[in-house]
Structure formats: C-alpha cells, structure tokens
Amino acid sequence: xxxxxHRAESGTELLARLExxxxxxxxxxxxxxxxxxxxxxxxxxxxxxxxxxxxxMLYHLTARCILPKSEGGLEVEVxxxxxxxxxxMLRLVTVLEHRLSQSSEEAVRHCLGRLFLLYCGGSTQLLLxxxxxQTMLCSHPSVCLLILxxxxxxxxxxxxxxxxxxxxxxxxxxxxxxxxxxxxxxxxLVLFATTQSIMQxxxxxxxxxxxxFNRPSDVDVDYRPYLCKxxxxxxxxxxxxxxxxxxxxxxxxxxxxxxxxxxNLKKHFFTIGESGVEFC
Amino acid sequence: MGVLRAGLCxxxxxxxxxxxxxxxxxxxxxxxxxxxxxxxxxxxxSYKALVALRxxxxxxxxAFPFNGADLxxxxxxxxxxxxxxxxxxxxxxxxxxxTGEVTEIVGAPGSGKTQxxxxxxxxxxxxxxxxxxxxxxxxxxxxxxxxxxLQARTLDEEEQVRSSSGTLKVVVVxxxxxxxxxxxxxxxxxxxxxxVQLARELKTLARDLSVAVLVRKWxxxxxxxxxxxxxxxxxxxxxxxxTNHMTRDxxxxxxxxxxxxxxxxxxxxxxxxxxxxGSGSLGSRRVACLTKSPRLPTxxxxxxxxxxxxxxxxxxxxxxxxxxxxxxxxxxx
Numbered sequence: 061x062x063x064x065x066h067r068a069e070s071g072t073e074l075l076a077r078l079e080x081x082x083x084x085x086x087x088x089x090x091x092x093x094x095x096x097x098x099x100x101x102x103x104x105x106x107x108x109x110x111x112x113x114x115x116x117m118l119y120h121l122t123a124r125c126i127l128p129k130s131e132g133g134l135e136v137e138v139x140x141x142x143x144x145x146x147x148x149m150l151r152l153v154t155v156l157e158h159r160l161s162q163s164s165e166e167a168v169r170h171c172l173g174r175l176f177l178l179y180c181g182g183s184t185q186l187l188l189x190x191x192x193x194q195t196m197l198c199s200h201p202s203v204c205l206l207i208l209x210x211x212x213x214x215x216x217x218x219x220x221x222x223x224x225x226x227x228x229x230x231x232x233x234x235x236x237x238x239x240x241x242x243x244x245x246x247x248x249l250v251l252f253a254t255t256q257s258i259m260q261x262x263x264x265x266x267x268x269x270x271x272x273f274n275r276p277s278d279v280d281v282d283y284r285p286y287l288c289k290x291x292x293x294x295x296x297x298x299x300x301x302x303x304x305x306x307x308x309x310x311x312x313x314x315x316x317x318x319x320x321x322x323x324n325l326k327k328h329f330f331t332i333g334e335s336g337v338e339f340c
Numbered sequence: 341m342g343v344l345r346a347g348l349c350x351x352x353x354x355x356x357x358x359x360x361x362x363x364x365x366x367x368x369x370x371x372x373x374x375x376x377x378x379x380x381x382x383x384x385x386s387y388k389a390l391v392a393l394r395x396x397x398x399x400x401x402x403a404f405p406f407n408g409a410d411l412x413x414x415x416x417x418x419x420x421x422x423x424x425x426x427x428x429x430x431x432x433x434x435x436x437x438x439t440g441e442v443t444e445i446v447g448a449p450g451s452g453k454t455q456x457x458x459x460x461x462x463x464x465x466x467x468x469x470x471x472x473x474x475x476x477x478x479x480x481x482x483x484x485x486x487x488x489x490l491q492a493r494t495l496d497e498e499e500q501v502r503s504s505s506g507t508l509k510v511v512v513v514x515x516x517x518x519x520x521x522x523x524x525x526x527x528x529x530x531x532x533x534x535x536v537q538l539a540r541e542l543k544t545l546a547r548d549l550s551v552a553v554l555v556r557k558w559x560x561x562x563x564x565x566x567x568x569x570x571x572x573x574x575x576x577x578x579x580x581x582x583t584n585h586m587t588r589d590x591x592x593x594x595x596x597x598x599x600x601x602x603x604x605x606x607x608x609x610x611x612x613x614x615x616x617x618g619s620g621s622l623g624s625r626r627v628a629c630l631t632k633s634p635r636l637p638t639x640x641x642x643x644x645x646x647x648x649x650x651x652x653x654x655x656x657x658x659x660x661x662x663x664x665x666x667x668x669x670x671x672x673x
Contacts, residue, residue, distance in 0.1 A: 188398060191402065219529050220534075256605050
C-alpha cells in the first residue's frame with residue numbers, strides 16, 4: 061500500500077524515516093524496567109474499567125515526550141488519535157504547567173506544538189486516517205509516539221453494523237490492527253492503545269484486592285478479550301489498570317504490566333495528583 | 341462515507357465509478373487499501389488518476405491533524421465554565437459545568453436529580469443569561485416549578501420572562517436512562533450500539549458540530565426536540581448535563597449507576613446524590629459525592645440543601661408533590 065510512496069521517496073526522506081526517530085527507552089523508568097522498555101515497533105495495550113487512570117497515564121507519557129530536554133522531557137513529537145472525544149486539553153496543560161520550571165504561556169505553547177491531535181468519528185474514518193498518517197509521518201521525522209485512545213470505542217457500533225457475520229463485524233478493526241503494525245514497524249514508532257473493559261467479569265468468588273497480592277495471575281480474571289484476534293496478536297505488552305478500593309489507601313491506583321511473549325508480570329502502584337501520575 | 345459514487349469527491353466521475361465497480365472496487369475503503377497498479381490494469385484507468393483519486397479521498401475523509409498549540413488557543417476562547425447556582429456543587433465540579441463535556445448526575449429515585457437539573461437550568465437562563473435546552477423524559481419539568489425557582493431570584497416579572505439573546509450553553513437530558521434503558525438487555529446488541537451512538541452524538545454536539553448530524557441519524561422523539569428548536573444551528577460549545585438511575589450490581593449487591601459499563605465511559609464527570617445517611621426522615625438535605633472527575637480527586641463530598649431553593653420548603657414525598665399555590669394548578673400542558 062505504501063508502494064506509491066516508496067517510489068517517490070527521496071534519499072533524505074528514507075534517512076528521516078529510518079534514522080530520525082529517537083529512542084523512547086527512558087520514557088518511564090517506573091513502568092518499563094531497562095530490558096523491557098518500549099523499543100521501536102512495540103505495541104502496548106492499556107486495558108481497564110472506567111476511572112482507573114488509563115487516560116491520565118497517557119497524559120503523563122505525552123507530557124514526558126513533549127517537554128523539552130532541559131525540563132526533563134524527551135523533546136519528541138506525539139500523534140494522539142482520539143476516538144471518543146475524551147481528550148481534555150486543559151488537563152494536559154495543567155500537567156505541563158506543573159512540570160515546567162517556569163510555566164509561561166510561551167513554554168506551554170512550545171510544548172504543545174509537538175503534539176498532533178486527530179479526532180475519528182468511526183472505524184472507517186480511523187482506517188482512512190491511519191492510511192493518510194503515512195504522509196504525515198514522512199514529513200515529521202521526530203514523531204516517536206503514537207497514541208490511540210481508545211481502540212474499543214467503535215466495538216458495539218461495528219458489531220451492529222456487521223449483521224450476523226462475525227468476520228464482517230471485525231473486518232475494519234482487523235485492517236486497522238494490520239495497518240497499525242505496519243506503521244509502527246516501518247516508521248519505528250511505539251504505540252500505546254487503550255481499550256475499555258466493557259464486558260462483565262466472570263464472577264469469581266475469590267475476588268478481592270488481597271487476592272491480587274498473593275496471586276498476581278488472578279488479576280487476569282478481569283481481562284476478557286473481546287476485540288478481534290488480529291489485534292490481540294499484534295500486542296506485545298498488556299497493562300491492566302485498576303483502582304484500589306480500600307479507603308486507607310486513598311486514591312491509589314495499580315497497574316499490572318504483562319509481557320505477552322515472556323509472560324513476565326510486574327505490578328506498580330501510583331496516585332494521580334495535580335501534576336499527573338506519580339508512582340509510589 | 342462508504343460507497344463510491346459520482347461526485348463523492350472532486351474528480352470522481354460516473355464513468356470512473358463504473359470502471360471501478362467492474363474491477364470489484366465499490367467502497368472508499370476498498371479503493372484506499374487496494375494495490376493501485378493491479379486496479380489500474382483491471383479497470384482500465386490510469387495509475388496516475390488512481391493515485392490522485394486516492395489522495396483526494398484520503399484528504400477528504402480522514403481526520404485532520406490539529407496541532408496542539410492551535411487547539412489550545414482555540415479552546416481558551418471557546419471554553420466556558422457555567423456555575424450551577426449551587427455553591428456546594430460548584431465546589432465539587434471545580435467551579436461549574438465545563439462546556440465540551442458531559443456531566444452525569446446519578447442517584448436513587450427521590451434523591452433530587454431533577455431538582456438539581458431545574459436549578460441549573462434556572463441559574464443558567466436567568467443568572468448567566470444563556471440559553472438552556474431541557475429535554476425531559478421523566479415528566480419532572482413543570483413550568484410552575486421553574487417559576488418558583490425564578491421567583492426566588494428576582495421578583496421582577498419582566499425579568500422572569502425575558503428571552504435571552506445568548507447562545508445555547510447547556511443541554512439538560514433528564515433522564516438519559518429512561519430513554520436508553522428500554523433498548524438494553526437481552527441479546528440485542530443493537531441496543532448497545534444505539535446507546536454508544538447516542539453518546540457519541542452528545543459528545544460531538546457538546547464540542548461544536550452542526551445539529552443536522554443528529555437529526556439525520558435519529559428517529560427518537562427525544563432527539564427530534566433538537567430539530568424543533570429554532571436557531572439551533574449556531575450551537576457552539578455547550579455543556580451537557582444528564583441524569584441516570586441506579587441499579588443493583590448482580591454480583592456484589594451494591595448500587596451502581598444504570599446503563600452498564602459501556603455508558604460509564606461516556607461522562608467526564610459523575611456526581612452521586614444520596615439522601616443523608618442515618619437521617620431517617622426524608623429531609624431536604626442531600627449529600628453529593630464526586631465519583632468521577634477529569635480534574636479533581638474523587639471521593640469529595642458536599643451537602644446540598646434542596647429546601648433552600650425557591651419556596652416552599654421541600655416536604656413529604658419525593659415525586660414532585662410540591663406545594664403549589666392555586667394559581668398555578670392547571671397550568672400543566
């Protein structure tokens with residue numbers, strides 16, 4: 061599909077595509093231990109119920125990327141695709157203002173200049189947007205991070221439109237998953253995609269926060285895969301978000317990060333303050 | 341958006357559509373994902389023309405990349421925060437209802453959701469001089485009650501009836517559960533799809549899209565209300581306030597907001613109204629608790645006194661048995 065673009069690509073464009081992307085290894089040391097930090101071509105899925113901090117984590121990672129190097133950021137560009145009109149610019153600005161040493165309007169605007177937002181109204185539009193993203197990525201060699209919030213927004217609409225055939229219902233999402241994999245591999249990006257936990261949990265009589273501590277594998281009971289197989293196959297790492305409900309912990313959130321090939325599990329805790337996510 | 345037809349985009353003629361159809365390409369997605377060299381050979385169209393067509397289609401139908409700085413500038417001028425007129429609620433909402441967002445009020449029957457909505461409507465219409473669209477699917481909106489609320493603010497009759505030249509700033513849907521719940525349940529996934537579609541329309545309307553989009557998709561009487569209100573095409577950014585019921589969770593037995601998980605992602609802010617615990621008698625005080633917010637920590641609580649709005653004091657049973665002066669009885673339409 062990119063063949064007509066490849067033909068037109070000049071030498072500089074080729075170099076820009078392959079070499080210009082900086083590494084995201086230091087994007088979040090708490091979240092990714094050294095050997096597992098997101099490498100080019102990685103696809104990470106954030107999964108959780110509502111109010112568990114997925115979007116806040118995205119703001120945290122976005123801020124980390126777009127802040128200048130002098131303020132502790134990575135100074136790279138981010139493409140944020142919003143599918144359910146969820147993106148809160150004012151919240152991101154608050155997070156940035158708290159992290160900048162001098163939070164002037166100029167500094168904030170400079171950071172925001174590295175962020176590109178796309179709003180998608182349907183799964184077909186998402187597919188077409190991903191197709192046209194290739195031109196954009198060619199002309200912006202400093203984009204390293206692609207964020208998709210959220211991939212599951214069209215799930216029910218697609219199911220209703222696809223009639224009785226499961227294949228038809230999933231076809232657009234399948235194409236999107238393949239395109240996303242192609243994009244992150246060709247342009248050496250990292251993709252963070254959120255999916256909402258919209259299916260009822262299977263009722264488990266042993267559920268409870270104490271169990272999650274003793275047997276981390278139980279947390280997977282919360283995860284019920286419902287998106288198409290093509291998507292599940294391209295995900296490298298799945299991060300499950302949940303909120304601690306006991307009152308003495310206050311507003312504490314937890315996430316379990318699971319590398320799908322090596323089955324490596326890691327648990328982290330964080331709170332959300334004015335300046336965004338803070339790991340405990 | 342899907343099917344290719346003449347005039348869909350500049351340069352797409354009926355002949356081209358026919359040739360593409362003969363090669364098995366009927367929709368925009370099929371054309372964009374196809375190998376254009378193959379298509380050129382099969383359909384007899386020139387490769388260059390196909391590349392140009394693909395570029396035009398993508399430019400027309402894919403999302404436009406907004407630069408963060410530009411978007412921020414635009415938001416600074418178009419976002420407004422609308423006070424609800426109730427001090428304690430404003431504290432929970434971080435100064436008021438934000439335009440561009442959906443705020444949900446949840447509570448058991450009789451917890452005061454409709455009264456809060458009416459108070460917000462009265463405050464925005466009178467205090468802030470902006471238009472309010474009130475969609476009532478519950479029967480809770482009565483002219484007499486609105487009049488009482490306005491009378492508590494001003495005794496000047498002319499001020500009470502003056503129509504505003506302001507723009508539409510708040511849309512209240514009371515209640516969204518009454519409209520959507522009959523569709524859910526059972527094996528019908530159409531119900532969930534409709535609910536999700538409704539939620540998307542609410543959000544795009546909140547963020548400034550023309551009303552024609554809504555009317556095109558919906559046949560529900562609630563949504564037809566939009567087409568009947570004149571002068572609505574210049575909507576601009578407005579705030580949505582919806583109310584929702586509570587249901588019992590089947591596993592834990594606890595009360596939770598109705599309409600399920602798929603709806604729970606829709607509002608950006610959620611307030612839970614509860615009768616004061618342990619108060620036994622049904623007084624006029626309610627406790628509002630912030631259970632979801634994009635900018636404040638959840639769990640904060642404030643007391644809201646329903647009896648302090650308008651006269652008379654809230655007495656007895658919940659469902660709208662307001663004391664009414666004889667003048668207003670029979671005013672119901």
